Amino acid sequence: MSPLPIPWLEAALLLALAGAASISWLRNLNRAWRWGVAFTGAVFVCTLAASLGFYLQSPTEADADGSLQQYLFGRPYLSLDKLNAPLVPAVALLHFLTAVATSRTKMRSYSLTWSLTAEAIHLAKFACKEPGILVVLLATGALLPLVELINRRRPTRLYTLHWILFVGLLLAGWRLLVSADGDALRTSAATIALLAAVLIRCGVVPAHCWLTDWFEHSSFGIALLYVIPLSGVYAAIRLVLPIAPDWVLHSIGLFSLITAVYAAGMALVQHEVRRFFAYLFLSHASLVLVGLELHTTVSLTGALALWFSIILSLGGFGLVLRALEGRFGRLALRGHQGLYDHSPTLAVCFLLTGLASVGFPGTLGFVAADMLVDGAVTVNLFAGMAVVATAALNGIAIVRAYLLLFTGARHTSTVSLAIGLRERIVVLTLAVLILGGGLFPQPGISSRHQAAEEILKERQSYFDARTKGRKHPLSASYAVT
Amino acid sequence: MAEAVEGMMGLGVAAIAAPVLLVVFLGIFSLLDQRLSERTINKAIQAAIVTGLLSSLGVLALMLALGARHVVVYVSEWVNTAGFHVAVKFVFDRLSVPFAILSFVLTGAIATFGMRYLHREQGYNRFFVLYAVFLLGMVMASLAGTIETLFLGWELVGLSSALLVAFYQERPGPSRNGLWIWGVYRVSDAALLLAAVVLHHMTGEGDFDRLLGAGPWPAGGASVSATQAFIVGLLLLAAAAGKSGLVPFSGWLPRAMEGPTPSSAVFYGALSVHLGAFLLLRVSPLLERSPGLCVVMVALGLLTAVLAYLAGSVQTDIKSALSFASLSQVGIIVAEIGLGFRYVALVHLLGHACLRTLQFVRAPTLLHDYHTLENAIGESLPRPVLPLHRLITEPTRLWLYRLALERGYLDSWLRSYVVGPFVGLFRRCDALERGWTDFLSGARSRESDDLKPTPARIEELI
Numbered sequence: 016m017s018p019l020p021i022p023w024l025e026a027a028l029l030l031a032l033a034g035a036a037s038i039s040w041l042r043n044l045n046r047a048w049r050w051g052v053a054f055t056g057a058v059f060v061c062t063l064a065a066s067l068g069f070y071l072q073s074p075t076e077a078d079a080d081g082s083l084q085q086y087l088f089g090r091p092y093l094s095l096d097k098l099n100a101p102l103v104p105a106v107a108l109l110h111f112l113t114a115v116a117t118s119r120t121k122m123r124s125y126s127l128t129w130s131l132t133a134e135a136i137h138l139a140k141f142a143c144k145e146p147g148i149l150v151v152l153l154a155t156g157a158l159l160p161l162v163e164l165i166n167r168r169r170p171t172r173l174y175t176l177h178w179i180l181f182v183g184l185l186l187a188g189w190r191l192l193v194s195a196d197g198d199a200l201r202t203s204a205a206t207i208a209l210l211a212a213v214l215i216r217c218g219v220v221p222a223h224c225w226l227t228d229w230f231e232h233s234s235f236g237i238a239l240l241y242v243i244p245l246s247g248v249y250a251a252i253r254l255v256l257p258i259a260p261d262w263v264l265h266s267i268g269l270f271s272l273i274t275a276v277y278a279a280g281m282a283l284v285q286h287e288v289r290r291f292f293a294y295l296f297l298s299h300a301s302l303v304l305v306g307l308e309l310h311t312t313v314s315l316t317g318a319l320a321l322w323f324s325i326i327l328s329l330g331g332f333g334l335v336l337r338a339l340e341g342r343f344g345r346l347a348l349r350g351h352q353g354l355y356d357h358s359p360t361l362a363v364c365f366l367l368t369g370l371a372s373v374g375f376p377g378t379l380g381f382v383a384a385d386m387l388v389d390g391a392v393t394v395n396l397f398a399g400m401a402v403v404a405t406a407a408l409n410g411i412a413i414v415r416a417y418l419l420l421f422t423g424a425r426h427t428s429t430v431s432l433a434i435g436l437r438e439r440i441v442v443l444t445l446a447v448l449i450l451g452g453g454l455f456p457q458p459g460i461s462s463r464h465q466a467a468e469e470i471l472k473e474r475q476s477y478f479d480a481r482t483k484g485r486k487h488p489l490s491a492s493y494a495v496t
Numbered sequence: 497m498a499e500a501v502e503g504m505m506g507l508g509v510a511a512i513a514a515p516v517l518l519v520v521f522l523g524i525f526s527l528l529d530q531r532l533s534e535r536t537i538n539k540a541i542q543a544a545i546v547t548g549l550l551s552s553l554g555v556l557a558l559m560l561a562l563g564a565r566h567v568v569v570y571v572s573e574w575v576n577t578a579g580f581h582v583a584v585k586f587v588f589d590r591l592s593v594p595f596a597i598l599s600f601v602l603t604g605a606i607a608t609f610g611m612r613y614l615h616r617e618q619g620y621n622r623f624f625v626l627y628a629v630f631l632l633g634m635v636m637a638s639l640a641g642t643i644e645t646l647f648l649g650w651e652l653v654g655l656s657s658a659l660l661v662a663f664y665q666e667r668p669g670p671s672r673n674g675l676w677i678w679g680v681y682r683v684s685d686a687a688l689l690l691a692a693v694v695l696h697h698m699t700g701e702g703d704f705d706r707l708l709g710a711g712p713w714p715a716g717g718a719s720v721s722a723t724q725a726f727i728v729g730l731l732l733l734a735a736a737a738g739k740s741g742l743v744p745f746s747g748w749l750p751r752a753m754e755g756p757t758p759s760s761a762v763f764y765g766a767l768s769v770h771l772g773a774f775l776l777l778r779v780s781p782l783l784e785r786s787p788g789l790c791v792v793m794v795a796l797g798l799l800t801a802v803l804a805y806l807a808g809s810v811q812t813d814i815k816s817a818l819s820f821a822s823l824s825q826v827g828i829i830v831a832e833i834g835l836g837f838r839y840v841a842l843v844h845l846l847g848h849a850c851l852r853t854l855q856f857v858r859a860p861t862l863l864h865d866y867h868t869l870e871n872a873i874g875e876s877l878p879r880p881v882l883p884l885h886r887l888i889t890e891p892t893r894l895w896l897y898r899l900a901l902e903r904g905y906l907d908s909w910l911r912s913y914v915v916g917p918f919v920g921l922f923r924r925c926d927a928l929e930r931g932w933t934d935f936l937s938g939a940r941s942r943e944s945d946d947l948k949p950t951p952a953r954i955e956e957l958i
Contacts, residue, residue, distance in 0.1 A: 173936040224933050231943050277925070284922045287944035313579045347947040351668050359622075360529040370655070376648040382575050382582065385644070385693075389580060392693045400690060407686040414658065414678045422665035434529065446527055456575050464577040 022082045023065035024093055024142055027058045027107065028135050029083075034058070035131035044122045048114070051127030055111040058134060062107040069095040093142040097466040098252065098319070101459075103141050105326045106244045110134045113236050116334050116441040118341040124234040126166070133159050133237075137244050146254055150189045153216070153250055154182045160229055160241055169232035177215060177225035184212035185250075192258075206263050209254050214267070217247035217304060218297050220274040230293040235340055238289075239333040242296060243326055248303050256307060257474045268308030272401050275301035279408035283415065288336055288346040291416055295332075298409055299325050299372060305402060306387050310474070314390020315467035320383035320460055321374075324452070328371035328379055331445035335365045339420065342432045348416060351423025357432035362421045364442040369413035371449045373406050379452035382460055497562075504558040508569040508588055511551035511596065512639060515632040518544035522625045534615065537624050541607050544628070548635065549600035556593050565589060566712035568641060568705070585641030587704060591713045591777055591842065592639045598846055599634040602766045602853050603627070609857050610758035619663060623756065626663075630656035630759075634767055638774070642703050643692040646778070650688060650739070650771070654681035657768050660759040661752050673751035679915075680748045684738025688775075691731035698724055708781040714838040718782035725785035732779055733793060740772030740826050742800045746807075747907030749823055753815040760815055761856030765822050766849040773829045773845055780838055793834030801827030806900035814859045822852050 034054030041047040084091045095103060110130060117125050136156040143149045157178050164171045188208030195201035218226040230238045255263065278298035285291040303325065306318020338361055339346060339354065346352065355362045367378070374384025384406055392399035434442070452459055521540055525532050532540075559567060571584040586592075607627065614620050633652030640646035658681060662674030698720050699707055708716045718725065736742065741749040752764045763769070776783065776793070783789055801824045808820030825848045832841040858865065870877060888896070902908065933941040 170937045170939055170941065172938050173933060173941065176936060224929060224936065227929070228933055228937070228941060231941065280918070280922045281926060284919055284926060287947055290944055311579075313577075316577060316580070345944065345947055347944075351671060353666065355665060358529075360527065363526055375655070376651045385582070385689075386580055388689060388693050389696065392690075392697055396694075399693060403686045403690050406689075407682040410682050410685075411675075411679050415675055418662060418671040418675050422662055422671040423668060424666050439529075443527065457573075460575050460577055 021064075022084070023061045023068060024095065024103070024138070025083050027061035027065065027103075028093070028138055030054060030061060031058045031131045031135035031138065035128045035135065038131065039128040047127055048117060048122055051131065052111075052114050054127075054131055055107070055114045055134065058131075058138075059104065059107040059111040062104040062138065065095060066100050066104045069100045092145050092148055093139060094144070095142060096144065097462070097469050099141045099249075101323060101462060102244075102249075102326070103138055105323060106137050106141060107134065109243060109326060109330045110137075110240060112330075112441045112444065113240055113334060113337075116338060116438050117236060118338065118435065118438070120341045121234070121236065121337070124167075125236045126163070126234075129159065129163060129166075129237060130240060133240055137240075137246065140246055141244070141249060144253060146189065146192075149250065149253055150185055153246065154185060156246060157181060157216070160233065163233050163237055167233065173228045174225050177222065180222075181212050181215045184208045184215070188212060189254075202258070203260075206255065206259050210259065210263055210267060213247055213251045213255055214270055216250060217245075217271075217300055218242075218274075219270045219301060219304070220277050223274065223278070223297055226297060227290055227293045230289045235289065235333070235337045239330065239337070242300075243330045243333065245300055245303065245322055245325065248300065248307070248322060251304065251307055252470060256310070256470060257477050264308045264310060268305055268398070271301040271304035271308065272398060274298070275305060275405040276401055276408070279405045279412065282412040283408060286348050288340070288348060288416070288420075291348060291412065292333060292336055295372070295409060295412060296325075296329060298405055299329055302387065302402065302405060305398070306390060309390045309394050309398075310471065311390050311393060312464065312467050312471060313386050313393070315470060316460065316464045317383050317386030317388075317390055319463040319466055320456075321380060321387060323459065323463070324374075324378075324380035324383050325372060327445060327448050327452075328368050331364070331368035331442065331449065332372055334441060334445070335361055335368060338434070338438050346420065348419045350419070352420050353423035353425040355421040356425045357428065358434045360434045360439065360442065362417070364446065365417055365421070366413075367446055367449065369417065370410065371453070373409045373413060375410075377450065377453045379449045379456075379459075381453055382456040386460075500558055500562055501564075504555055504562070504564070504567055504588075505569055507551040507554040507558070508567065508586060508639075509571075511548050511555065512569070512571075512586055512635060514544045514548035514551065515628065515635050518628045519625075519632050522621075522628050526621065526625050531621060534611070534620055537621060538611050541611075541624060541628070542604075545600055545604040545607060545631070548631075549597065549604060552593065552597045552600060555588050556597065559588065559593070569639075570641075574644075582644045583642055583703065584645055585703060586639040586645070587641035588639065589713045591774075594842065594846055595638040595774055596635055598849055599631070599638055599767055602762055602849060603631045603634070606758045606762040606766075606853065606857070609761075610756070613758055614756060619665075623660070623663060623759070626656045626660050627759070630660075630763070630768075634771075637771060640778075641705070643695060643707070646775070647685075647688055647692055650735075650775075651685055653768055653771060654678070654685060654739070657681070657752070657759075657763050660763070661755040663755050663759070670754040673748075673754045676751055677748045680738050680745050684735045684745075684772075687731045687738065688735035691728050691735060694728055694731065695720075698728070704778065708779065713778075714780060716781040718785050720782065720785060722786045722788075725782055726789050729779075729783050729786055729789040730792070732775060732783070733789070733796065736772030736775050736830070737796065738772070739775070740769055740830070741823050742772065742796055742827065742830065743803060743904070744906050744910065746800060746803060746823060747903055747910065749819045750811070750816040750903070753813075753819055757815070757856065757860055760819075761853050761859075764819050765852035765856040769822055769826055770829070770845050770849055773826055773833065773841065776830060776833045777838060777841060777845075780833060780836075783833075784836060790834045790836070794831045797827045797829070797831030797834060799827070800824070801831065803827075803904045803906075806896060807903045810897065810900045814862045815856070818852065818855055818859060821855075822848070825852075 038047050038050050136152060140152040140156060143152060160174055161171060161178060164174060188205045191201050191205035191208060195205055215222040275298050278294045282291050282294035282298060285294060303318045303322045306314045371378035371380050374380040388399050388402050391402045518540060567588040569586040574584045575582045614623055629652050633649045636649030637646050640649060658674045658678035661677055662671040664670045695707060708718050738745050749764060753760050804820045804823035804827055808817050811817040811820060829841050829844050832844060930942060
């Protein structure tokens with residue numbers, strides 16, 4: 016039984032944009048929040064229906080009644096495939112849960128207009144396979160942090176520098192690739208430029224400072240929503256992986272491995288929660304890139320599964336930290352804060368989501384991490400050791416933060432700081448997904464395995480076509496756009 | 497016959513399902529922030545442990561009756577894709593059954609002790625949730641039929657141990673010690689994970705049956721070369737050393753005594769501290785492929801035993817003295833495994849775990865026991881002087897005393913040469929990054945530098 020033949024994906028995008036436009040007129044915070052939750056919820060339902068439709072093999076977006084893309088362009092530029100089918104609803108779910116869990120103390124700093132606009136761009140990006148459109152969406156999406164920093168009257172110079180570098184390299188790489196027409200030198204130059212752009216967007220060392228700065232100056236919820244979906248990784252898979260020669264992938268792998276270990280070490284010595292989270296995120300994002308570089312089926316499956324796990328577990332971890340910030344303001348990791356007794360559930364969820372992100376057994380990330388290590392050991396034992404060391408360091412950093420935040424002398428409060436109903440719904444939803452996916456990993460892994468095979472097949476066919484001097488459809492799609 | 501085999505399988509599943517259901521039951525209420533009464537928790541714990549114990553005993557009885565030495569309970573193919581698969585499988589044999597029964601018996605005894613010891617303690621619920629996780633980890637690790645299942649149990653034991661050390665969370669000391677232990681455990685986990693993956697690669701299997709030969713324990717022969725066995729064996733030895741507190745990781749054991757006495761008894765006197773030795777026993781067919789590795793194992797075991805004996809001799813509190821006494825025995829057990837005495841090591845392990853648990857639970861009343869003994873004999877208890885003392889010169893004795901007092905300088909060595917430089921390096925990197933981001937921003941870039949070390953009170957925020 017398939018869902019109704021409606022272009023769900025387009026409906027989700029339009030709803031997000033309509034929501035952003037309508038909420039921007041509202042001045043009452045509570046009303047804006049209620050509408051924001053309704054819109055993000057509706058967007059999530061639409062993406063879920065689109066994803067279900069894909070897996071149940073119902074009519075595609077283009078074939079559905081009233082497809083706007085079909086009407087305007089004559090072909091669908093945005094659609095789901097094996098790679099993005101579970102990612103799109105996961106990103107929408109993260110936006111929805113973030114909106115639901117926004118406490119009253121955070122409503123002023125959390126802009127729902129920004130969130131819905133970012134959601135629309137994220138969903139479009141993740142549903143897009145056309146390189147030209149993807150490049151435009153990546154460049155546009157990268158403007159959103161600038162808007163947030165300006166709105167909050169925070170310094171923008173550092174981010175602007177990175178944005179210029181990222182967009183410049185992305186456009187240059189794309190332009191070179193379009194005009195390469197089989198020229199090896201131009202293709203190599205284009206690949207290097209795209210590679211550099213992707214590395215900057217992913218926050219690979221030494222181009223990672225924009226990310227820690229972003230977490231310093233923006234609202235925590237907005238910072239989370241911008242980075243957690245890992246748009247840089249998506250760009251790497253769509254733009255670089257299919258056409259990059261092995262040496263480019265090795266460079267990605269080397270830089271990411273160094274970043275993974277470095278960021279894990281840095282997470283261990285941070286004195287503040289947001290910076291700690293930023294480094295933890297960097298380390299995880301780099302591990303996904305490591306899996307891409309190895310380009311074996313097992314490692315790629317592991318990387319894709321880890322990516323999905325990061326969205327849920329690290330996203331959930333961020334939401335727990337945000338809930339704590341909503342109660343106590345920005346938190347230092349200098350002394351023991353003694354927060355356990357105020358909200359034991361938040362403490363449990365902190366550990367659950369944090370440990371899930373490092374692949375603790377029985378959680379969503381375990382099999383993914385195991386596959387990633389397995390793939391890394393196949394290629395190089397030292398790479399495998401570095402991946403394992405990263406996971407170990409991240410695990411220590413999470414428990415260190417737990418002990419610093421939740422243990423220590425408690426202070427009494429005249430106001431109840433226990434977890435609220437909305438936050439409880441959010442953390443329980445995430446707990447169910449993390450543990451359910453961890454205990455029954457086969458469906459998720461099978462889906463990621465199919466996506467990995469498709470990516471590798473595409474890459475293989477590109478190189479086969481090049482060897483035989485034929486033009487590959489991928490080159491054609493660059494030329495078309 | 498077929499019915500008996502089916503019954504054995506059913507009992508095997510029940511032995512594993514009991515702690516799983518216990519964790520699910522207590523875990524759900526913790527997640528929902530619903531406080532269960534002490535009575536409900538006690539009943540749930542007792543029901544799970546009794547069910548698990550009776551099921552394990554039933555499996556043992558049927559194995560003896562049927563003459564079966566190796567029973568496999570296959571749960572499911574957990575993950576299966578091209579090039580990668582993980583199965584959930586449990587094995588009942590001469591090694592796993594005694595260890596599982598020991599786990600149920602000791603956790604049952606200590607749970608009963610803990611119910612009185614922690615009566616009306618604020619963290620009663622938290623203690624037993626972690627205790628249930630520990631039980632599940634121990635049973636999983638004991639009965640694991642694949643290295644991945646063993647890793648699952650191994651990690652659960654590690655997490656629950658570290659969090660129980662930090663149980664008295666209002667003081668910073670226990671949480672600092674909990675973090676140190678977690679750090680050592682993570683190193684140990686990393687070594688085990690790496691060993692598991694490397695083994696998977698060498699043999700294409702994670703199942704112990706295929707990894708270590710089809711024969712029931714202790715028979716079997718691993719199909720890897722001596723060099724491969726040496727490399728994997730070193731990783732496994734590192735994992736065991738971390739978990740069992742062998743040199744150079746011995747320093748965490750006295751730190752673990754910060755936890756409540758029931759958890760100290762069952763973790764560091766009885767079960768958790770032996771888990772490393774159990775791992776070595778489980779993979780002993782693989783270890784014996786490399787004579788060099790066996791030599792390393794014996795040397796490490798003996799070194800640990802001697803150092804633990806020396807350190808234990810100068811401890812001034814009973815729990816630390818008992819923990820070092822445990823460690824010296826664990827060292828000897830590891831040496832026995834290295835020498836190939838597997839049954840001796842297994843019997844030693846089982847006996848030692850029971851004795852040490854008894855000593856730990858008597859520890860809070862030690863002074864009372866001493867007074868009773870002294871009253872009974874009418875004088876102070878005699879202090880034994882070893883004949884070795886007369887053979888050692890005064891400076892050597894002083895040196896040994898300092899060595900023992902500093903617990904072999906292992907902790908300070910790890911702190912000065914591993915943790916200190918590591919943290920120092922990253923703090924320097926952090927300082928460099930601060931300079932770099934300030935330069936790029938053209939102003940002070942870190943708002944977080946102005947944070948107070950303690951959180952703002954909610955009243956201030958309002």
